[in-house]
Amino acid sequence: MDLSELTITVLYIIGISAEGMTGALAAGKHKMDLFGVMFIALVTAIGGGSIRDVLLGHYPLTWVKHPEYILLVCFFALAATRIPSIVTRLEALFLTLDAIGLVVFSILGAQIAMKLNYGFIIAIVAAAITGVFGGILRDIFCMRIPLVFQKEIYAGIAIITGALYYLLTMWLQIHTLLCTLVTLFIGVILRLLAIKYRWALPVFSYNEKEINH
Numbered sequence: 001m002d003l004s005e006l007t008i009t010v011l012y013i014i015g016i017s018a019e020g021m022t023g024a025l026a027a028g029k030h031k032m033d034l035f036g037v038m039f040i041a042l043v044t045a046i047g048g049g050s051i052r053d054v055l056l057g058h059y060p061l062t063w064v065k066h067p068e069y070i071l072l073v074c075f076f077a078l079a080a081t082r083i084p085s086i087v088t089r090l091e092a093l094f095l096t097l098d099a100i101g102l103v104v105f106s107i108l109g110a111q112i113a114m115k116l117n118y119g120f121i122i123a124i125v126a127a128a129i130t131g132v133f134g135g136i137l138r139d140i141f142c143m144r145i146p147l148v149f150q151k152e153i154y155a156g157i158a159i160i161t162g163a164l165y166y167l168l169t170m171w172l173q174i175h176t177l178l179c180t181l182v183t184l185f186i187g188v189i190l191r192l193l194a195i196k197y198r199w200a201l202p203v204f205s206y207n208e209k210e211i212n213h
Helices: 003-029 034-056 068-082 084-089 091-115 120-141 155-171 176-197 208-212
Strands: none
Touching: 003 034, 003 068, 003 084, 003 091, 003 120, 003 176, 034 068, 034 091, 034 120, 068 084, 084 091, 091 120, 091 155, 091 176, 120 155, 155 176
8 A cells, every 4th residue: 555545545534434423413413223323324424435336336345345444434423422512512623524534535536436447527426426425315314405405515625626636647647645635635625615605506596486476
């Protein structure tokens, strides 16, 4: 494992751990039992990568190849059930970890698409799926409209991250580690700025009754 892969792996572990805890809190808000807590945590942390792998035919799935990730996510999910107030108070930390996780997942998605010899468009799609579909699945199972469709730019960061990584790697031929670090830095900064300044896409609101009147 080279330094670039090690960096991504460490950040990936941090990302899925944080996502597991936030997934557990979402389950807790809906009064789920511990199986529900662990299921929602796993969906949140590794659901996007699983969908990507199935769509691209990339086997074995990440959690099948590394089943220890399942235990890790479940551990942090159960830990979150013991200290929910502390996790809530550390919102700023978890927003930062979520930003890191989003960008790392997106880079991984682009990397896998590129290793499978897919082009620019599929690399971006793979980045977006990896980055956001865990949260989409979490919200669907919790019976709410996915937050990615309503709040600050989230999927857009995944798309930008995937595009930037592909361009730096394939077009500019920059070393993989440098590509990873530059993409990670820019992606995380953009995500944190989007949170701070509430950058969002225009909202489409349609009310048939108002139109008819």
